[in-house]
Amino acid sequence: MSNGSGITPRAQDFSAWYNDAIMRAELADYSPVRGCMVIRPNGYAIWELMQRALDDMFKATGHRNAYFPLFIPQSFLEKEAEHVEGFAPQTAVVTRGGGKELEEPLVIRPTSETIIYAMFAKWIQSYRDLPLLINQWANIVRWELRTRLFLRTTEFLWQEGHTAHVDEAEAEREARMILGLYRRFAEEWMAMPVITGIKTASEKFAGALRTYAIEALMQDNRALQAGTSHNLGQNFAKVFGVQYQTAEGGVAHVWNTSWGVSTRLIGGLVMTHGDDVGIVCPPRLAPVQVVIVPIYKTDTERAAVMEVSTTSAEMLRAAGLRVELDGREGMKPGAKYYDWEGRGVPLRLEVGPRDVGQGQVTAAQRTGGKSPIRVGELVRSVTFRLEAIQRELLERARTRCEQRTRRGVTKGELIAMMNGEGGFAFGGFCGSGECEAAIKEQTKATIRVLPDEEFRSPIAPVRCVWCEAPSVAEAVWARAY
Amino acid sequence: MSNGSGITPRAQDFSAWYNDAIMRAELADYSPVRGCMVIRPNGYAIWELMQRALDDMFKATGHRNAYFPLFIPQSFLEKEAEHVEGFAPQTAVVTRGGGKELEEPLVIRPTSETIIYAMFAKWIQSYRDLPLLINQWANIVRWELRTRLFLRTTEFLWQEGHTAHVDEAEAEREARMILGLYRRFAEEWMAMPVITGIKTASEKFAGALRTYAIEALMQDNRALQAGTSHNLGQNFAKVFGVQYQTAEGGVAHVWNTSWGVSTRLIGGLVMTHGDDVGIVCPPRLAPVQVVIVPIYKTDTERAAVMEVSTTSAEMLRAAGLRVELDGREGMKPGAKYYDWEGRGVPLRLEVGPRDVGQGQVTAAQRTGGKSPIRVGELVRSVTFRLEAIQRELLERARTRCEQRTRRGVTKGELIAMMNGEGGFAFGGFCGSGECEAAIKEQTKATIRVLPDEEFRSPIAPVRCVWCEAPSVAEAVWARAY
Numbered sequence: 001m002s003n004g005s006g007i008t009p010r011a012q013d014f015s016a017w018y019n020d021a022i023m024r025a026e027l028a029d030y031s032p033v034r035g036c037m038v039i040r041p042n043g044y045a046i047w048e049l050m051q052r053a054l055d056d057m058f059k060a061t062g063h064r065n066a067y068f069p070l071f072i073p074q075s076f077l078e079k080e081a082e083h084v085e086g087f088a089p090q091t092a093v094v095t096r097g098g099g100k101e102l103e104e105p106l107v108i109r110p111t112s113e114t115i116i117y118a119m120f121a122k123w124i125q126s127y128r129d130l131p132l133l134i135n136q137w138a139n140i141v142r143w144e145l146r147t148r149l150f151l152r153t154t155e156f157l158w159q160e161g162h163t164a165h166v167d168e169a170e171a172e173r174e175a176r177m178i179l180g181l182y183r184r185f186a187e188e189w190m191a192m193p194v195i196t197g198i199k200t201a202s203e204k205f206a207g208a209l210r211t212y213a214i215e216a217l218m219q220d221n222r223a224l225q226a227g228t229s230h231n232l233g234q235n236f237a238k239v240f241g242v243q244y245q246t247a248e249g250g251v252a253h254v255w256n257t258s259w260g261v262s263t264r265l266i267g268g269l270v271m272t273h274g275d276d277v278g279i280v281c282p283p284r285l286a287p288v289q290v291v292i293v294p295i296y297k298t299d300t301e302r303a304a305v306m307e308v309s310t311t312s313a314e315m316l317r318a319a320g321l322r323v324e325l326d327g328r329e330g331m332k333p334g335a336k337y338y339d340w341e342g343r344g345v346p347l348r349l350e351v352g353p354r355d356v357g358q359g360q361v362t363a364a365q366r367t368g369g370k371s372p373i374r375v376g377e378l379v380r381s382v383t384f385r386l387e388a389i390q391r392e393l394l395e396r397a398r399t400r401c402e403q404r405t406r407r408g409v410t411k412g413e414l415i416a417m418m419n420g421e422g423g424f425a426f427g428g429f430c431g432s433g434e435c436e437a438a439i440k441e442q443t444k445a446t447i448r449v450l451p452d453e454e455f456r457s458p459i460a461p462v463r464c465v466w467c468e469a470p471s472v473a474e475a476v477w478a479r480a481y
Numbered sequence: 482m483s484n485g486s487g488i489t490p491r492a493q494d495f496s497a498w499y500n501d502a503i504m505r506a507e508l509a510d511y512s513p514v515r516g517c518m519v520i521r522p523n524g525y526a527i528w529e530l531m532q533r534a535l536d537d538m539f540k541a542t543g544h545r546n547a548y549f550p551l552f553i554p555q556s557f558l559e560k561e562a563e564h565v566e567g568f569a570p571q572t573a574v575v576t577r578g579g580g581k582e583l584e585e586p587l588v589i590r591p592t593s594e595t596i597i598y599a600m601f602a603k604w605i606q607s608y609r610d611l612p613l614l615i616n617q618w619a620n621i622v623r624w625e626l627r628t629r630l631f632l633r634t635t636e637f638l639w640q641e642g643h644t645a646h647v648d649e650a651e652a653e654r655e656a657r658m659i660l661g662l663y664r665r666f667a668e669e670w671m672a673m674p675v676i677t678g679i680k681t682a683s684e685k686f687a688g689a690l691r692t693y694a695i696e697a698l699m700q701d702n703r704a705l706q707a708g709t710s711h712n713l714g715q716n717f718a719k720v721f722g723v724q725y726q727t728a729e730g731g732v733a734h735v736w737n738t739s740w741g742v743s744t745r746l747i748g749g750l751v752m753t754h755g756d757d758v759g760i761v762c763p764p765r766l767a768p769v770q771v772v773i774v775p776i777y778k779t780d781t782e783r784a785a786v787m788e789v790s791t792t793s794a795e796m797l798r799a800a801g802l803r804v805e806l807d808g809r810e811g812m813k814p815g816a817k818y819y820d821w822e823g824r825g826v827p828l829r830l831e832v833g834p835r836d837v838g839q840g841q842v843t844a845a846q847r848t849g850g851k852s853p854i855r856v857g858e859l860v861r862s863v864t865f866r867l868e869a870i871q872r873e874l875l876e877r878a879r880t881r882c883e884q885r886t887r888r889g890v891t892k893g894e895l896i897a898m899m900n901g902e903g904g905f906a907f908g909g910f911c912g913s914g915e916c917e918a919a920i921k922e923q924t925k926a927t928i929r930v931l932p933d934e935e936f937r938s939p940i941a942p943v944r945c946v947w948c949e950a951p952s953v954a955e956a957v958w959a960r961a962y
Contacts, residue, residue, distance in 0.1 A: 029603065031549070031600065032596070032599055033550045033552045033553070033554060033587065033596070036552060037550075038547065038548065038549050038550065038600055039547055040547055041545035041547050044546050044548055045545070045546070064522035064525075064526070065522065065526070065529065066520055066521055066522050066525050067519065067528075067638065068512070069512050069518075069519065069636055070517070070589075070636050071514045071517060071573075071636070072514070073513065073514060088580075089579065089580055090579060091578075091579075092552075092575045092577070092579075092587075093575060093578070094573045094574060094575050094576075094589065095575075095576045095577060096572075096573070096574040096576060096586075097572075097573045097624045097635075098570065098571060098573075098626065099569075099570055099624075105577075106514065106573075108551075108575065108589075115513070115514070118512075118513055119510065119512065119519055122510065123510075139619075139620065143579030143580075144579075145579065154578075155550055155552070157548065
């Protein structure tokens, strides 16, 4: 910790800055349990806002919430060969219950495909039962050796959608629709621009036919996989016997999708917008959107200033905004500013005797800039400014991401970039796992996605960045969290 | 299953009725995991409404949500002697993680006092940090041998509040305030009357100073403990070193409270209001409050009927009501009625050609009764009827509970009642654990609470129901879930 805000500067050590910013904002804390974190009220409040927004989007598209067991019998996990290979090494296993050794160990869900599709097999009989569109908000456990607050912890919170469809086309539409929904959430709520696309075989979900993802670029030029959506094909349906009677009277296996985002998004929010003072919350996800700080010396000043502060808080709250009035006694205004800046509150209203005299308050934006607002204009102006901050954060992040993106890279450029400053590198890809592995070996970079059309370069690359064989798809490389 | 609704009548076998009613409403299902259930969308939607109402009440009283680890190191659980004795036999234990045997086994939280107060010790330094008012929505695991949907399952969902205070009086006020909040929720939302009071030593929470509870009487005359609130004293604070600097400059241990309600409440709702047709949802917790069923034979009729149905649905939704329009083709109205009755929808609106001709719809209440509503009066009248159903359900349940309550029972009456029809038995209690144990031995009844003043009999009992020693408090016995 080396500057006035008690936070390591980003340029000095981004990883230390990240932890400092989270601790300063009191978003989370380390727990005495290896690899597990505590989400503190300031962090959980962001998660609640994320949940509400996503849940509304899921429900608006016909999904319903349910809850499935935490425990998965070991034999279930083993039924789908790729799936168990992917997840078994990361599991936590219950071997004792009620004081006795269990006959069959229970795995704590690392994801719930197996237990959920076992239930779908009971519930789905006919094409009339389809599509079945389910979502679950739950905790997940994946044993991690190197953990990092929000980004990689042994336990985390997430939502997992699980759906069943009559055919491949409908499942594909669902997986794609959800990917678009995740993108919209990342951009419109988190103000975090993303690239969408498909994962290569080596990066896809264990057991999926195809995995789609949204990928964002953090301020240290490393990529964050922020959400995934899988077309699972009929892999799980065949293993768990999820069949239905078709409209024509035949019997067929359903097609499944699954998709999820997690508390990792909070880490993405911090690393997208934070500065050397601390975190910056996009207004739509800020638990406190506006903080009002009264400034006074004498009792007379206090009375006048508190009246305007209280009235302002009431007006803003009545307009549906999340407002705190910081009336703490015996604490200087500067100390209060410091406090709320560290928590990332997007807009601060300072109310001093001079402001009151002039029928105004002074608005300071967390993103910079300070100017007066007429009290009569308060609600309109604050709403307008919050919307402007939301847009500004997205634009800033987009500009940064574009500056850190290089297209049509050569092999040498890819190596230099990935071993140097990082960023998104677009280039041709021959489709071979060998090239992918060799690049990862030399640069630690992976193909984040084969980007969707709107993100591709105007001129498609002709040759593979690595082996110069014909390119089958443009790829985006980055070192990733 | 033996009647037209495919449900065992309550009088024949209440326990079978309970399971049938839940399966018919698709609230839950058995899972392949021993002792664990699946909460299906219809059941989870009730839980979401319960959560929203409770969460609003917690936040309105200054509590904030957070999230703590699922895992508790075994040594933590063992720190508080009574606590471990109470919970250790019920734990599920993780002994393997990431493919290796763990050095210290991790217990899956059966409740989170130990892990939470370990964190409180880090966060609380001074009296200025108090009170600390935290709530967590989480899953809990307690190994159960005999399970029953919602009422007793190995895994369940709950909220657990955990607070820290400067002194006993403030902790006591908190525990009491929450008890009142639970009562209000049970009565105003669930339409389930409860008795409030304090638990005897043998029934209190393992590690608490005092446990308060709300107790409801189900239709089979067995009691359901529906929520508990504990004054934990300084027991956990001393064990985990939760200390603070007092305003006077000294050092003191905090006083804690904890309190919770769980998905068990859904079982309480079913057993309070259900009838031989299925469940009955109180309107405030009904995922679907109003279902509209169009009735027609010809295409001309269909057009007119669907127009009124659609307009009605829109008007009611605009008024904030939860409405389904059941437009399924090829399904007779009677089959639809049957379907929605089983799901407990409080109000059904039938829209037939004759209704349309007369500018009305026909409203059928799940609790009985059918009458027309003028289309122009729709929103006002439906709102009024839902409120009336909500009140009626509470009044019915209250009357039933009063009829099954006997005051001033003698020993012989207590034995006969508890081995017979059941109910709440009020009587004198000497305060001795021996009498309590003897009564439990002979009747399987326990003291549900020593009731709060407003529930006590007008004339206090003089002697213990069992041993005839002087009574120290009136007690309420019942056989309980």
